[in-house]
Amino acid sequence: MKRLRFLLVLGGMLFLIGCRQDAEPDALTIGVSINAMRSPFMIGLAQGIRDRADELGIRLIVSECNGDGLVQTNQMMDFLIQDVDVVLVEPLDTEAVVPVIEEIDAAGIPIFCIDTSANTDLVKCWIGSDSLEMGRLAARYIAEALKERYGEYRGKVVDLMASLTTTSGANRTRGFTEELEQYPDIEIVARQNGNLQLDKAQDVMIDILQANPNIDAVWCSGDTNAQGALQAMRRSDRLLAAGEEGHIILVSADGAPESLKAIRNGYLDACISQNPIGMGRVAIDMIVDYWENGRLPEKTFYPYPLFTVTADNIDSEEFQEYGVWAEEIR
Structure with a gap:
């Protein structure tokens, strides 16, 4: 098994999430950085990331910056000394994160984005809504x-x-x-x-x-x-x-x-x-496919589908098939 580690940085707080107790010591580690898990959307995003990582035996290090761009860049710098394999980040500011992304890339650590992206072509791919x-x-x-x-x-x-x-x-x-x-x-x-x-x-x-x-x-x-x-x-x-x-x-x-x-x-x-839950799960799959097979989507931006909810379709099978994530968060 290849070594996969992700560091999740969320809004200024750094922590591990979604780690299986039986994960191998050399499991892939992903450093994840997102804003804050205070809104349902962010809870859903972290849930999707965590659940898929847990299913695959991936180790996550998660931090929150709580709306503070400087905190986020400092947390991302910590990835360089935490021996992560990949970084997954939701940039709070498209420009402010570029210098730290450059340093992470120079260290040979691939960077992916979720929900929002950064103004640099060093990002391998980012998944989000259009x-x-x-x-x-x-x-x-x-x-x-x-x-x-x-x-x-x-x-x-x-x-x-x-x-x-x-x-x-x-x-x-x-x-x-x-x-x-x-x-x-x-x-x-x-x-x-x-x-x-x-x-x-x-x-x-x-x-x-x-x-x-x-x-x-x-x-x-x-x-x-x-x-x-x-x-x-x-x-x-x-x-x-x-x-x-x-x-x-x-x-x-x-x-x-x-x-x-x-x-x-x-x-x-x-x-x-x-659908932040679906988005988080797809992001982990995308990273694993790159890590193990070197594959990336054809375009740098991977758009996750949208669904316009109205009073006419809120109870429809079509909406259920899309994913009513609001009813799935926990």
Whole structure:
């Protein structure tokens, strides 16, 4: 058996996860670095990584940086002295991690990315959702909903962004903006960063609602932003269910339990779901295939499929087949 070790660095805290008690002493060790396991999405991502590693007898060293880019780069530097075989990282900042990736690569340790990537060609491959397409799907959904409401493509919308220092956040906003350019009478009246933090998203959305009394729709680049937006609407007496006059069309991303509940309750119109559990499992398989066989996907970016969840398909067999990860996290 070849020696495989992965170091998982998550949000500033370093620890081992998913290690089988009967794993061989020279088992592959993977160093994994992700942001923080405080959101359902990140819990699902770590769960998928851990479960697949456990099935294969792989040793993981995991750390969390909790939103601190400097902590993440310092943790990744530790990989160089922890004798890892491979690094799997979810970059908090596409540029800040490049110098440490260069050092890790120079030491002969292959680097893979998950969810987000880094601005360097030293990354062997990264698996994540097509965030450009997520933004486009959200824009199309909102455009069609506005046409159904007004009989034409017009309205006032808000872009409640994720951080633009990540590939996913930047691309979700880019895809949304570019797609809406096809609808000149749909106006983006506000664009603010909720940073996928509940309190910040709520505060930002309250300010937006006060400044814009006639908002038709909001694109939230993540479920936490959506929950913040819903709280802001409730506090501002603007929270109305679909079908009620004055309802603000709300589209989110990721597919967390809170979003599925909000869809069932009529307050969230659609969610562009990812599947972090499936993504984590595929990342481990990808790394193992490279380690043992030298194989990589044909393209550096491996896009994991998306699924647009609505009230019409939330209980469908199609969604079940895709994977309702919100019901699988533990």
